[in-house]
Amino acid sequence: MTNPESRIPNPDDREAIISVRGLVNRFGEQVVHENLDLDVMPGEILGVVGGSGTGKSVLMRSILGLRRPNAGSIEVLGADALADDADSRLHIERSTGVLFQDGALFSSLTVGENVQVPLKEHNPELPDSWRYELALLKVKLAGLPADAIDKLPSQLSGGMRKRAGLARALALDPPLLFLDEPTAGLDPIGANAFDNLIRTLQQALGLTVFLITHDLDTLYAICDRIAVLADRKVVAVGPIEDIERLDHPWVREYFNGPRGRAAREAKVGASESEH
Numbered sequence: 272m273t274n275p276e277s278r279i280p281n282p283d284d285r286e287a288i289i290s291v292r293g294l295v296n297r298f299g300e301q302v303v304h305e306n307l308d309l310d311v312m313p314g315e316i317l318g319v320v321g322g323s324g325t326g327k328s329v330l331m332r333s334i335l336g337l338r339r340p341n342a343g344s345i346e347v348l349g350a351d352a353l354a355d356d357a358d359s360r361l362h363i364e365r366s367t368g369v370l371f372q373d374g375a376l377f378s379s380l381t382v383g384e385n386v387q388v389p390l391k392e393h394n395p396e397l398p399d400s401w402r403y404e405l406a407l408l409k410v411k412l413a414g415l416p417a418d419a420i421d422k423l424p425s426q427l428s429g430g431m432r433k434r435a436g437l438a439r440a441l442a443l444d445p446p447l448l449f450l451d452e453p454t455a456g457l458d459p460i461g462a463n464a465f466d467n468l469i470r471t472l473q474q475a476l477g478l479t480v481f482l483i484t485h486d487l488d489t490l491y492a493i494c495d496r497i498a499v500l501a502d503r504k505v506v507a508v509g510p511i512e513d514i515e516r517l518d519h520p521w522v523r524e525y526f527n528g529p530r531g532r533a534a535r536e537a538k539v540g541a542s543e544s545e546h
């Protein structure tokens with residue numbers, strides 16, 4: 272019999288920071304998720320991939336409590352994400368930052384005012400000058416120049432708008448960050464810079480990141496594990512080396528197509544030049 276005290280800790284024994292069990296999501300006749308299970312581990316960047324319409328955004332919305340699933344359970348940081356009580360909702364809201372695909376900034380507010388929205392909502396007691404300073408810190412953390420704080424979203428480039436959205440997502444210092452296709456619409460250099468920013472912030476702030484993407488370069492460059500959505504559930508989760516060998520039709524086509532090969536070769540080239 273194994274003495275429990277002599278067991279060597281296994282990283283997989285860590286408790287999940289997000290735990291989804293038996294998730295079902297339906298829209299009328301359309302079944303998007305059927306008994307979907309997923310664990311997100313603390314401190315990881317989990318890349319969530321899958322064909323168009325496989326339910327990546329619906330999964331994220333369910334975890335965030337923005338959509339009530341038809342069945343299943345979801346725990347976020349130990350709280351029941353589907354509970355109706357205000358305390359659980361507040362706990363999850365305060366612990367999660369979200370960057371939606373289009374940045375979802377208020378177009379009539381400056382970048383600084385956008386970043387201050389969650390601060391005003393959750394820390395109304397803070398003096399205005401402190402809120403401004405905190406917003407400035409987040410703007411700089413997101414890699415924007417300080418003068419971007421007084422600009423309107425329409426005065427920024429697409430890449431800068433994403434960074435402004437990221438600054439707002441970080442406003443409350445959440446341990447959990449959700450990113451929906453963060454590099455979509457960015458040119459390759461901008462996308463690469465954004466990947467590096469996410470990795471740097473994740474390491475510096477100890478974030479756990481749930482990242483929906485179609486971008487193979489992002490998967491190879493910064494994701495610790497990949498979750499594949501197909502056939503209405505998560506068909507596999509693991510490091511990319513394991514996922515790319517998976518015998519599943521969508522996975523074969525995705526990872527072994529010309530883009531998959533190019534991303535893999537770029538990763539190999541990058542690790543060789545590091546040594």
Ligand SMILES: Nc1ncnc2c1ncn2[C@@H]1O[C@H](COP(=O)(O)OP(=O)(O)OP(=O)(O)O)[C@@H](O)[C@H]1O
Nearest residue numbers: 298301303321322323324325326327328329330485
């Ligand atoms: N509010 C809604 N009402 C009806 N159907 C919906 C709703 N939201 C999502 N769906 C459907 O659920 C399915 C999954 O949508 P979802 O946006 O999660 O896909 P996705 O994997 O994120 O796709 P993509 O990669 O194209 O962004 C789609 O077929 C979509 O049409």
